[in-house]
Amino acid sequence: MTALVLHRFPLGPFPYDRWLDGLESGVVMIAARDRIEGGGERVPDGPGGYRHLEVVDTFDDEELVDRLALDLAHEYGVTHVIAHHEADLIRAAxxxxxxxxxGQLPAEVLPFRDKVLMKQRLAGAGIEVAPHTVPGTAAEVRAFAAAHGLPLVFKARDGFGSIGLRIVRSEEELELRLAEDFAPGSGPREDLLLEAYVPGRMCHVDGVVAGGRTVMAWPSQYQYDLSSFQADGGARVDLTLAPDDPLTPRLLALAEGALTALGGPADYAFHAEVFHTPDDRLVVCEVAARPAGARIRDVLNAVFGVHPVELASRAHTGLPMPAIADLAGGERLAPVRMAGQVLMMRRPGTVRSVPVTPEEPWVEFYGVFAEPGEVIGRAAISSDFLAAAVLSARTRAECEVRLRALGARFETEIVID
Incomplete structure (x- = not known):
């Protein structure tokens, strides 16, 4: 067996050579130079522990990546294709x-990538989603605004990473947006999704499906606004919900229902985002058939003692999974601790100082992705961090105290002119 991994992340956090060391013919990987260097890593001189490592400058060259993937699949007799980035799900399928x-085929990927089809499937299963439309013209946007009021949420129908997401809060902003999105003389659009704004705190449920059943799942709650990543200069905290929180079983049950409605494959990781409204409703925002971004993967690793990407990859390739071997039918892994992440976004300027490395034993991950003297730009996507840390604790309350204390340190010690 040989696995082809399409990888547009840094290499260090994803040791596929170790995770999949039971494969008879090893792992072939296509990796992205810009993501490796962007993560503060050096590009390897050779294949390292991989049967073959092909490094391209960027995955933005779609034609090159497609050609390489086909050539390597032929050359190495690939038996499995692994991709854990949203932009590569269709290519892998x-x-x-x-x-x-x-594994997941194109027809199975589509309900997770096409947000309109996703919402249709969810609503058909009785799961609440935001009122939405695909406006072909500016007039259709104005009609939707008249029916649902402001704010409105504009996003790409197949977007990810909050790229292009915009919350329009005033009539003036709306007209500016319409001038950008519906230029005179342009034809009707089909790629834009328009949603009514759903108030409340955003929660997310992350986990892994193996053998057709959910074996890992746990809810967390963002303590910040996801869409503010380009303007937020402070610490952004996200942490798990406690086992005895009334929201925990509700979110777990809702995520299970959403996965069933979308018809995912037998083995995959997932990330579901859910609004908890002020009147106590749960409204599904989106569901992705891939691991969460940011450092949520490391949070789950801290919570359960097994990395979700390793578990999903071993499930997909049919390798033994000791972490779940003793689970009875219908059982899921139980959390062994609580965890969360604290993040600082990139913002434009010259970096003058970065945080002192925290050395507390509960620091599960720590990274700074710029150096003093480096000139950096604004965050392009919601995972463009300047600094990030994952912390753990026995309880959620204790974890939050630790996260906010480190966040305060970040805000003081990071200086950008």
Missing amino acids: GLREKFGLP
Whole structure:
């Protein structure tokens, strides 16, 4: 067996050579130079622990990546294709279909990538989603605004990472947006999703499905506004909900229902975002058939003692999974601790100082992604961090205290002119 991994992340946090060391013919990887260097890593001189490591400058060259993937699949007799980035799910599914390989196929990916189809499936299963439309013209946007009021949420129909997401809060902003999105003489659009604004705190449920059943899942709650990543200069805290929080079982049950409605494959990681409204409703925002971004993967690793990407990858390739071997039918892994992340976004300027490395034993991950003297730009996506840390604790309350204390340190010690 040989796995082809499409990888547009830094290499260090994803040791596929170790995670999949039971594969008879090893792992072939296509990696992105810009993501490796952007994570503060050096590009390897050779394949390291991989059977073959192909490094491209960027995955933005879609034609090059497609050609390489096809060539490597042929050359190495690939039996499994692994992709854990939203932008690569369709590409990986197409390769599986072309070569007759197991895993998620294009028709199964579509409900997770096309936000309109996603919402149709969820609503059809009785799961509440925001009122929405695909406006072809500016007039249709104005009609939707008249029916649902402001604010309105504009996003790409197949977007990810909050790229292009915009919350319009005033009539003046709306007209500016319409001038940008519906230029005179342009035809009707089909790629834009317009949603009514849902108030409340955003929660998320993350986990892994293996063998067709959910074996890992736990809810967390963002303590910040996801869409503010380009303007937020302070510490952003996100942490798990406690086992005895009344929201915990509700969110777990809702995520299970959403996955069933969307019809995911037998083995995959997932990330579901859910609004908890002031009147105590749960409204599904989106569900992705891939691991969460930011450092949520490390949070789950701290909570359960097993990395969700490792678990999902081993499930997909049919390798043994000791972490879940003793689970009875219907059982999920139980959390062993609480955890969360504290993040500082990139913002434009010259970096003058970065945080002192925290040395407390509950620091599960710490990273700074710029150096003093470096000139950096504004965050392009919601995972463009300047600094990030994952902390753990026995309880959620204790974890939050630790996260906010470190966040205060970040805000003091990071200086950007």
